[in-house]
Amino acid sequence: MSEQVHNRLAMVRAERKVSRQSLAEAVGAHYQTIGYIERGQYNPSLDLALKIAKFFDLPVEALFSLEPFRPLTDEVYGRKQS
């Protein structure tokens, strides 16, 4: 019933050099749950998604989306989507 939620969590976490364990502790989740979210095997609740977004100080839509994210290089260098 649930729709696939796309996310950039792994990329943002790697960029900020945050381990799964420390992110999990900060948002009150199990580290495996962070892994499952990153792999797209689990869609977080709104509550958890907001907590993760708050942890990274980003709007929730920067991390989670119902549409696939465009590659960052396209966004930065302005290549138009075909």
Added chain:
Amino acid sequence: MTTTRLTRHDRSMLRLMNDRRALPLYATATRRRLVVATHVTLTAAIVALIGYFCLARAEPVWSAAVAAVLMLPWMVATGVINGATRGLMELREHVLDERQSAERRRVLARAHRLMTWLLLGSVVGLLAAGAADDDALRVYAAPVLVAVLTLHWLLPLWVAGLAAQDEPGDDEATALQG
């Protein structure tokens, strides 16, 4: 994991259930299936031995002794399954996070469905045996009840052990662009 304060017992159980020293024993689905199969076999053997000890007229001490010896590997296998599931069925509800709570509900629902069929099979089997032989109901009722009680207790653990997934790897590339 909710914001509810964890007790010392909760924290110690959480540490224990997330101890990864036994990871090689449950790292793959095949190994987890093997551990669950071992646990099922040991459980059946222990229940049969204790049943024999209680029901046999001579009260054979050897069966109780063998059952006591088998308890040790049974406890190890229980620990391995709990490690594989990160304590999904062992930890208290407020210690689990939202994904784990949902997973526990799924496991319990699956075990419940399976248990319903097993109970139905037991009842039909007992009634059929009773119809064929008047003494069968009296003789088999107690062992079947003990077996069903044991299944009711352990089936969720076995289902959780079989449903456990591999540890998420550190493959960042798979999720980079969602």
